[in-house]
Amino acid sequence: MNRATAITLNVLALYGISLVLAVAFAAQLWLGELPCPLCMLQRLQFALLAVGPLLNIRFGPRPGHSALSLLAALAGAGFALRQVALHILPGDPGYGSALFGVHYYSWAVVAFTGAVALIGLMLLCERQFAASGPETGRISRFARLAIALVLLMTALNVLSTVLMCGFAACPDDPTSYRLL
């Protein structure tokens, strides 16, 4: 895999992360699935997952950039597994609704584990690291849109958290927006 292909895959990763954040946000807006604290921690890790691809696009692929995403994915998988364990007993209804029969935190385990696997596969391709240097000024429109999308989704989460929690304690089991 050459450098250009690796950067394209990093751009696609940003679209994927934006999609995950958008699905969670859609569930929040249309299904009234307000995020619990553990859910918010998982969203935060999805957003942090984007740091590696962003740096790879801006500065060229480096193993250290992928390591950042790897750490974010591992932490996210840990948070999601904790939530799965909280509802693991038979008969437990779980938290919130399910997507295709699987709760969002279980999907999060799948997504974070998948991210770890994909990052590992990417790291196997060493040719992408052959020539490193600033990529500034050579970012395609396709990549700029991906960057804008991931920033927008994170900014919307900032707004949502402010509306939900205000500037006081966030509710453990949120059912409404405090500032609306």
Next chain:
Amino acid sequence: MRPTYQKETCMIFTGLFILVLATLAAAAAGLRRLALALFAVSLSVNLLTFLHHATDVLPLSF
């Protein structure tokens, strides 16, 4: 019935999202060192928040 989680949580989540947004913005703006520093802070605070609030006993027995 929706299960409830943990003890009282605090407003740190608003701050955490702002911190992560700042990290992403720094990376997007090409401020590599700042992005790396903010990433380290963000991940650390996320982990500390998790450890602080994950106090419910898991319903497991072996």
